[in-house]
Amino acid sequence: MAAELPSQAPQTCGFPLYPELPQSESDLKPLPRRIKGPQLKPFDFQGPQQIEFLEHLGDGLHSHVIKVKISEQIYALKLFMFSEEVDYFGPPLSCDYDEKDRKEVTAFYEFLDPFNCECRAFGRLHESGHPELAVECYGYVLLDEDHERALRDRFPGRKLEDIFQDEPGSRRRNFLTRDGRQPPIRAIVKEFGTGVDKLRNRQLSKTLQDVVQLQQLGIIQVDVAQRQIINGKLCDFSTAMTTPHFAMSPELNRHLKPWALALMEFNLFLSSCKDYSAFDEVVEEWNEHRLQKDHVSVKALPQLYGPSPWTYNLRRTPSRERVFTHVDPRLYDWRAHARGRDENSAGGQANGQSSKGSGSGRSVAKVSKTRRRLKKPPRWYYEGSKENMAYLRNLTNCRCYFSWAFKRGFFIPTRCVP
Numbered sequence: 001m002a003a004e005l006p007s008q009a010p011q012t013c014g015f016p017l018y019p020e021l022p023q024s025e026s027d028l029k030p031l032p033r034r035i036k037g038p039q040l041k042p043f044d045f046q047g048p049q050q051i052e053f054l055e056h057l058g059d060g061l062h063s064h065v066i067k068v069k070i071s072e073q074i075y076a077l078k079l080f081m082f083s084e085e086v087d088y089f090g091p092p093l094s095c096d097y098d099e100k101d102r103k104e105v106t107a108f109y110e111f112l113d114p115f116n117c118e119c120r121a122f123g124r125l126h127e128s129g130h131p132e133l134a135v136e137c138y139g140y141v142l143l144d145e146d147h148e149r150a151l152r153d154r155f156p157g158r159k160l161e162d163i164f165q166d167e168p169g170s171r172r173r174n175f176l177t178r179d180g181r182q183p184p185i186r187a188i189v190k191e192f193g194t195g196v197d198k199l200r201n202r203q204l205s206k207t208l209q210d211v212v213q214l215q216q217l218g219i220i221q222v223d224v225a226q227r228q229i230i231n232g233k234l235c236d237f238s239t240a241m242t243t244p245h246f247a248m249s250p251e252l253n254r255h256l257k258p259w260a261l262a263l264m265e266f267n268l269f270l271s272s273c274k275d276y277s278a279f280d281e282v283v284e285e286w287n288e289h290r291l292q293k294d295h296v297s298v299k300a301l302p303q304l305y306g307p308s309p310w311t312y313n314l315r316r317t318p319s320r321e322r323v324f325t326h327v328d329p330r331l332y333d334w335r336a337h338a339r340g341r342d343e344n345s346a347g348g349q350a351n352g353q354s355s356k357g358s359g360s361g362r363s364v365a366k367v368s369k370t371r372r373r374l375k376k377p378p379r380w381y382y383e384g385s386k387e388n389m390a391y392l393r394n395l396t397n398c399r400c401y402f403s404w405a406f407k408r409g410f411f412i413p414t415r416c417v418p
C-alpha cells in the first residue's frame, strides 16, 4: 500500500518503478531486482555514505558524470536521469494497465532504463570474471538526502536540472517509492580517467577486440564512439542490452511464433552489427580529418561495404553470398551464471562472486582472479530472407528500430520502424 503522497505531487502512478532509499545497509541489494539476469552490487562505503563532489566531467543523453572523492580515492560518479529516453518503440509505461500487466510493463521498462542497462552490463562483466573489458566499475550508489543537498550546493543553477527533476509532473515525481517519497538519485561509481586524443591502430584493435568479447558475454549496443574510450577502455553501457533480454533471448517467451522469432533474430543481428558499423564510423571520421600519415586502418565489418583497400578479396571468399557478424551473443550461457548466483546467494553472495570478494564495492579486482580466456568465437552468419540480407549489406544507411507489442504478459516484436 503506497504511503500518503507529498502535497506537491498529487498526480502519481502510485506504483514504484525506481529503487527506494534503504533504511539500513542490509536493504541495499544488487540491482536491478525485478528481472532475471546479472546485477550490480552497491558500492561499499565501509561506513556511512560519504562523497565529495569535485568537478563536472561531462554529460550525455542519460546522465551527468562528476569527479568525486570517496575515502581519499578519486572516482567518476555517473548520475542518472529519470529518463523517458529509452531506445525502443513499445507500449508506453502508463498507469492504464491493470495490476498484472502493469507489473509486466514495469519489468519491460527495467530492461531499458539506462541505469539498469549499465548495472546489468557491468554485472555481467563481474560475474563472468571479465571486468577488464571496460572501465572498472565499483558498484551503484543511491544518493541520500544529505548528498543530494550537497550536490545541489556544489552545482547550483540549472546545470543538473535533468537529474533533480524538480518540476511538478516530472517522471521522478510520478513514480514515487512505496513510502511516498521521490526516488533517490541513482549513480554508478567508476574508475576516473581521460579520453583518447589520438586514434592509433593499436588502440583501435584493442577496442574492436573488446567489442567482440563483450558480445561474447551477451552484451551488445555498447555505444562505440571515440568519446566513450576512457583510459583505453569503453565506459558507457547506458543503452547496452545484456542477456537474458526480451529482445535477445527467445527462451524468455515460449509463445513466440516462427515469424516473430525470425523478426527477433533479424533485429538482434542488426543491433549486433551496429556496434561494428559504429566502430567503422569512428575510423572513417578520424581519417576524414587527418593527413594520410595519421590514417588508421582497422576495420570491423569489411564485408558489409564491399571490397575495400583493407579487406580480403570478396570473390575468393566461399561465403561471399552471406552476411556475417563476429559473434552470436545468444551463445553466452547466462543460465550457468544464474545457477551459480543462486547457489552463492544461499550464503548471501551476489554476482556469483566468492565470499572473499563480497560486500566490498572495491573488490572487483578479486573477481578477476576467476578470469577465463575468451576463445575466438565462431562467426554468426545470417540465414534469413534475401531482402533482409540486402538490407544488412547496406548497414550504414539502415535506420530501423523495432516496435514491440505487449500481449498477456509477453513482448512480441512487430515491425521495423524506419
Ligand SMILES: Nc1ncnc2c1ncn2[C@@H]1O[C@H](COP(=O)(O)OP(=O)(O)OP(=O)(O)O)[C@@H](O)[C@H]1O
Pocket: 057, 058, 059, 060, 061, 062, 063, 064, 065, 076, 078, 135, 190, 191, 192, 193, 194, 223, 227, 228, 230, 235, 236, 237, 238
Ligand atoms: N570514467 C570516466 N572518467 C572521466 N570522464 C568520464 C568517465 N565516464 C564518462 N565520462 C565523461 O562523461 C561523458 C558522459 O558520459 P557517458 O557517455 O557515460 O554518459 P551518457 O549519458 O550515457 O552519454 P551518451 O549520451 O553518450 O550515451 C563522457 O563522454 C565523458 O566525457
